[in-house]
Amino acid sequence: MSRRPWEVAFAAEPEEVAALRRIMRLHLGIWGLHDVVDQAQLCVSELVSNVITHVGHGTPATLAVSMNGTHLRIEIHDPDTRALPALIDADCDAEAGRGMALVDAVADRWGVQLYPDRKGTWCELATRLTSPHGHVGGAGVTRAEALLSLYTASRLPSEPSSSKLRTLITQDMVVDALTDVLHWLRAHGCDADEVLDRAQTRFEVQIEGVGGLPCRTVR
Structure with missing residues (x-):
């Protein structure tokens, strides 16, 4: 960041x-x-x-x-x-x-x-940062960054002119990544709703453990 x-x-x-x-x-x-x-x-x-x-x-x-x-x-x-x-x-x-x-x-x-x-x-x-350009959030955020970098490399040919624009583009990448995961779950006969519920529960537990940052989930 x-x-x-x-x-x-x-x-x-x-x-x-x-x-x-x-x-x-x-x-x-x-x-x-x-x-x-x-x-x-x-x-x-x-x-x-x-x-x-x-x-x-x-x-x-x-x-x-x-x-x-x-x-x-x-x-x-x-x-x-x-x-x-x-x-x-x-x-x-x-x-x-x-x-x-x-x-x-x-x-x-x-x-x-x-x-x-x-x-x-x-x-x-x-702050709780471990590096000037890192994120507060630990290993989970680091892994997500690594995953999104694959989408960014293939969909973002040049550096956006502003950090705000890059954030908006990255949000679209997140949607793409989540959509691909849902396709993978369907292809393997998994219950997508059950997996999303488990992920949401685990996320809320982890957030509460680091200070209760506000979040809003849209389903």
Whole structure:
């Protein structure tokens, strides 16, 4: 899976936070990183709120998201190189000062990088990936990738121009693969419905064992 860096510019206003959280959830869903969505959304909320509070409403800012190895990296850029975020021991009843403490609690690491015309406040979240371009899902996903590569090699003559297009094409390949399996079951006198039910049951058990990722089965 290709997880290319992306960014979005925005004005630091409270109403922008919800939109940025939705964008983050959407992209992490495409990247297959469902396990860090909640933490990533919290970090985005707190980093943006920090800009609003300490730099100012309406400040032009940028959300940049990328992978650093198997870690998800979130950066918020703003033009003020003087107002540096700091981790303070805020009282539990304090209304301010807890933002970076929350980021520090959920992120593996965080920091500030200074540029000539801006600063970038960043944090990194650990994922369950074993390689930067791998999948969360273990051996089953790896075997499925190997199987689908056979269909891709014969049906995909050139590299699609976007990862979204490649995902849509690969979904068609999945349908082709499942259809071929159903033909094989019929040719060998097997009960396709029984096999599909067994596969669905095993899938649900495995999903529950890794955190209960949401899924929808269409039959």
